[in-house]
Amino acid sequence: RSLWLYRRYYSNLCQRTLSFTIYLILSLAFIETPSSLSRTADVRYRSPPWEPPCGLTESVEVLCLLVFVADLSVKGYLFGQANFQKNLWLLGYLGVLVVSLIDWTVSMSLLCREPLRVRRLLRPFFLLQNSSMMKKTLKCLRWSLPQMASVGLLLAIHLCLFTMFGMLLFAGEKDDGQNRERMTYFRNLPDALTSLLVLLTTANNPDVMIPAYSRNRAYAIFFIVFTLIGSLFLMNLLTAIIYSQFRGYLMQSLQTSLFRRRLGTRAAYEVLYSTSGDGGASPRGVGVKPQNLLDVLQKVQLNSFHKQALIEVAASLAPAPACSGLLPGGRVGQQPLFRTKDVHPPRPEYQSPFLQSAQFLFGHYYFDYLGNFVALGNIVSICVFLVLDADVLPGDRDDFILGILNCIFILYYLLEMLLKVFALGLQGYLSYPSNVFDGLLTTVLLVLEMSTLAVYRFPHPGWRPQMQGLLSLWDMARLLNMLIVFRFLRIIPNMKPMAVVASTVLGLVQNMRAFGGILVVVYYVFAIIGINLFRGVIVAPPGNSSLAPANGSAPCGSFEQLEYWANNFDDFAAALITLWNVMVVNNWQVFLDAYQRYSGPWSKIYFVSWWLVSSVIWVNLFLALILENFLHKWDPQSHLQPLAGTEE
Template identity: 60%
Template sequence: GADNDLYINQAVVFIEDAIQYRSINHRMDSKSLWLYRWYYSRICQCILSLTITIILALAFIESPSSLTVTSDVRYRLPAWNPPCGLTESIELLCFLVFVIDVSVKSYLVGWEEFWKNKWLMAYILTLIVSLTDWVVSLSFFCTETVRIRRILRPFFLLQNSSMMKKTLKSINSTLPEMASVVLLLAVHLSLFTMFAMLLFARTKDGQQDKEWVGYFRNLPDSLTSLLVLLTTANNPDVMIPAYSKNRAYSIFFILFTVLGNLFLMNLLTAIIYNQFRGYLLKSVQSSLFRRRLGIRAAFEVLSSLKETPANAEQSYVSVGALLQVLQKVEMDSRCKQAITRSLKICSSDQLSAAQFQKLFEELDKDAIKQHPPSPEYRSYCMQKVQFAFGHPYFGYLGNVVALANIISICVVLVMDADKQPSERDDFFLGAINCFFILYYLLEMFLKILAMGLKRYLSYPSNRFDGLLTAILLVLEVATFAEYGFPHPGWRPEFMGLLSLWDMVRLVNMLIVFRFLRIIPNMKFMALVVTTLLDLVKNLRAFAGILVVVFYAFAITGIMLFKGAVVPMGNVRYVGNKLNATWVFCNSCNLMVVVVLSFKEKCDFMSSVTFRLRLFAAYFIYLLSVNLICRWAKIYFVAWWLISSVIWVNLFVALLLENFIHKWDRRCHRESLSDIEYQRTVELMFRDVLEEPTEEELMEKLYQHPHLHLCR
């Protein structure tokens, strides 16, 4: 009847919630279930993701536009800026999608749950502020300089990912421990600043005051100088003047660097690793609880399909009902097939709660990818060919040949390094490339013959190798068709899209790139690379938060420093302050960096990415901006704390956790060449998670605002 259909649909939704680690606290009537499944369907989620991408990408089109070939404002033509109303219209469409999104979410969770959900309330508040700011923009005909809604755009990305929310919550929980070490760093910096101002005080002899004039003239300059030294211990600018005056001053700088860099900064990394791992573990534990709760909720509603005797101590679910549910559930085909197989071989047609839960433990297992078998040849000759070219030693021979190709390219490049383009003979490189590409092609065909096409393509290294070999073959054929075969004195005139030298260079770059094929054959290197690939695949939430931080700082920087730095060559200098700025920048050879940094979004993101690694350039830029506005230091120090101190240490912590986990599995599990294990973040911590008890699950189910269990 209708009730049975409702129970089936409820079970389907509960299982899908469990698969995706979603909360089950939503409306459970028929219409709401249909709306819920429609909202979480692939097409709706793709539309929402596309909308978020579009609204974030608008910043690269809006004024100041990034649509130019060169980023140097001294030489580029005026960028195309969209007319007023164009980007605003696109923005309005995005806002309408977000309004529909938040409306559906709010309706599905219900009024009571809405007031408990801070993310939904923040979502609505963000939309209200953004729409208000959008109206203000149109009122001023897009001439206003401050647009608050641009800074708020990353929130739409943040609220759409449950893993990003959990990661942010874990970071937020780690902040008190990090704050204690940062406070210790601040005390360390302040005390040494006072010592420095006393040590390098102004003297009567002005010639001996280089350290005081350059770095310790007043309290802000002293703090900035030691902050430079704290973050860039290899930067000699701060200590060389004092060291040249008196060797004993080096004791001060050694103590400052050892205490700050070696002890406090590494202590901060250790604390972040320990605390963040603990909070992330709690987050993953809550995800496991959600999965178990969703499965148990599905069992409870399915048990209502068939009445049990009044004195029965346990409820049961029929195998047929579960098979009916599995037909409707959207889940990985591997898991669905495994559960279906288990049900078909089940001795009873009734499942208890424990059996039901055990069936869905298939969701927690590693995804195993097994390679297809090699073809079986009847011919004795073909069997020998298969044995020879399917043997690992044939792959090692290919690596040796690839290494010989790299060495030959290096030799030719070294020999031709000092030659003029008109004197260069491309015969040697052309002939070498022709020979090696033919070998690569032969190697690929022999491997396919030995392994079979399906087995060959099942290995990522073979797909990589085969794709590059095909591209190299196409380029080589195009080169011969355009410029003929290699011969001594091979320097034909320019023809087609690329010159002969450009074609040869492109082929050589692909050959060098192809040399990465050696990685799977080196176990330790393969372990490192697979760890990095796992980070790319499974830690997208952390990359998403990094995008949020980059985006927010980029937009804020553009609004704060717009017009603060004027490019040389375009204007006349007015005022000593601006002159001093450019003199300082020229002396540091950073004039172009300063010009490029806050003109547009691409420029800012490139510069902050550079400074994320090279702190010295970052703080030299800080000093140059200091001549324009001292308050700019707050912005840059905040960026340094968030990106370099917090985020880099978080990434190191997660890299360590992932690598240690893989190393332990490598040591305790025998390597199987035909099996690949694919793990998620949740499965990474699976061995240390605690299973929730039945009492905890049932207590949570009885608190469900929209589900009323009969027992």
């Protein structure tokens, strides 16, 4: 019964339901009270946001929470009492669920007007709890904290030392009109610290040195030495530390998963062997009867092509071993079985010689090249028209020729698809992922083109489809046309260095889930905190500034002059974009300054800690992931050796 529950729980359906629930509860933040359903986040232009009625999101939420309760109880049953109490993650899960449910009850009893929703902050925990990779990454991060702290200490010493130097250097300046270095950047201790902290991220690089440097060249040395030591050296040291902690991590997890898979295969083989062994095989001939294997294969969930190919291989192997039709054990038998991945179904066979030659013609890869060539022509035509149209005002443009050309290209793609289907058969056509992509694109393009023609009629001179919403239907068609570019990505694996790069990309995508998940968690937590702290802090400038922006009076480079009004924390989507902009680091001193003015000096702590978490730690973690993946692909020899070692 427990095994049955285990199998049900780890079945695709259950796990997908759980994932869906997690993403559903996370995405509630977009709809909840500071809802993100307005067209723009700009405080000057935005309309009053839609308020969800009390009980709508809450009912969805309680359903999600009930799913989690069920999940937790199944997990607890599977783990058993003793293991459950030892597992901190499960205990945390329980705690978070209890707090969430209590909080939910409180907010329902207050009719959704409670000031603070604790459970919103706790939601990312569900995501974290559900992924073992994320937990591993977090553990890895925790291990590297001491080293990071030591470099952080060095950075802090460096910062403080240079702040003191800077204040000493610029405090003694004469106080005439030119003494702007002291007045702007080194006015007092917090200002000087902030200036140099921002310089550490190079976000105010030439500006901070300009007033002093204009007076005397020698001042530049101070700033250059600071940047060299801090930004180039200490920051990169931090990267090195994170990478060195992280280096073994991927290999280890790969080893573990490979080891488990091999163990599973071996165990399955042993089971098969023991069931066939009682049939009275000779004790020397260790192996599995092909018939048993075939029976098993019928029950396994596999792609039908692959299953077919495997069965064929097994059948062909059957008479080969001398010892009475037993498949040899170990890897020798497995390798021919599992090396049959690139199997495509056979082409349809036509009788007529004309059809056969046509099949040869359109099935040949030169035909692919022709298609690529036409796609290139398509892109070039779009680009040429874009460049030509750039100087013309949007109202005066004439899309007649381009419309005709587009029709022709789409007809060609349709023709190509049909011919390929004819040559390879429908199943054969679909067994190439590139063809699936082409076919999908062609279909979508066809539908779009049809609707364009239906809405705007056939192209005629002076033909200019109207805008509708963000993009006209016609522009959408052009945009999709450009996706044809991805056809060229097929050429990449044929070039050696490109192939390594491409396989790095693919390997990355597999590992990205854990990293992306951590990023989502961090963004979510900081966005919710930010909304609670800074919601409504940024207020629109007085006057109806929607037509003529009245930013003439604001100093250059300030939040108001740069019109960063949309970067606020008034709803979840806007908070995410604001956090992204701070994470990219460029111009983040503007945010520091603006929120200091609007909200108070303590807002700096929020932004600096976000910078540390996202830009310093996460970006370095990502770099470490890329390095690890690339080196793994590039130099597999050094990684395969320990892998081989685990096998013995």
